[in-house]
Amino acid sequence: AQKITQTQPGMFVQEKEAVTLDCTYDTSDPSYGLFWYKQPSSGEMIFLIYQGSYDQQNATEGRYSLNFQKARKSANLVISASQLGDSAMYFCAMREENYGGATNKLIFGTGTLLAVQP
Amino acid sequence: ETGVTQSPTHLIKTRGQQVTLRCSSQSGHNTVSWYQQALGQGPQFIFQYYREEENGRGNFPPRFSGLQFPNYSSELNVNALELDDSALYLCASSLVLAGQETQYFGPGTRLLVL
Numbered sequence: 001a002q003k004i005t006q007t008q009p010g011m012f013v014q015e016k017e018a019v020t021l022d023c024t025y026d027t028s029d030p031s032y033g034l035f036w037y038k039q040p041s042s043g044e045m046i047f048l049i050y051q052g053s054y055d056q057q058n059a060t061e062g063r064y065s066l067n068f069q070k071a072r073k074s075a076n077l078v079i080s081a082s083q084l085g086d087s088a089m090y091f092c093a094m095r096e097e098n099y100g101g102a103t104n105k106l107i108f109g110t111g112t113l114l115a116v117q118p
Numbered sequence: 119e120t121g122v123t124q125s126p127t128h129l130i131k132t133r134g135q136q137v138t139l140r141c142s143s144q145s146g147h148n149t150v151s152w153y154q155q156a157l158g159q160g161p162q163f164i165f166q167y168y169r170e171e172e173n174g175r176g177n178f179p180p181r182f183s184g185l186q187f188p189n190y191s192s193e194l195n196v197n198a199l200e201l202d203d204s205a206l207y208l209c210a211s212s213l214v215l216a217g218q219e220t221q222y223f224g225p226g227t228r229l230l231v232l
Contacts, residue, residue: 108160
């Protein structure tokens, strides 16, 4: 069965520093996608970054990058130059890459609460 | 702004009642998924609709049901509410193309069952 593990319930980082949020996953499917979402206290899940299992390069989106280590089944999120507005819950999620209209459900981890300190 | 809206934002119900939550998908998106997020946990998949048909279901009882309309808006209905149904309910819309899609979430509806 698919599973996402986030072992850091909470993290602190100083403003302008970089921080790494850990995510490991378990799946027997060769084709899958990995996502990171940010959830502020307002509740909305904000899409940050996506990594496909066959992508050769690590995904990057502005200050966000995904450190994808396929053999170790890890997909850590790196936030560079942290800002106060980055304080939020961060969720790692996985989805099987299905074709033909099959369900594309997301499996989420338990999240990491990031606090950026001035 | 994801273009996905949900209503109402907050709702209080009592045990045994029925509730309908609504979601308006991003324009052109043919798939909507619903998730339940209990306090302190990650979202759990309830079900997904693709072109107005249920396209997969998570581990939720039949009293959780849904509809998707031709304009891609959707509803989540929960009958016989239980205390454990108290949660944030999130809908996510997406456009499925060749199996690839990113789900964009709405702001959620916070349901409290007393």
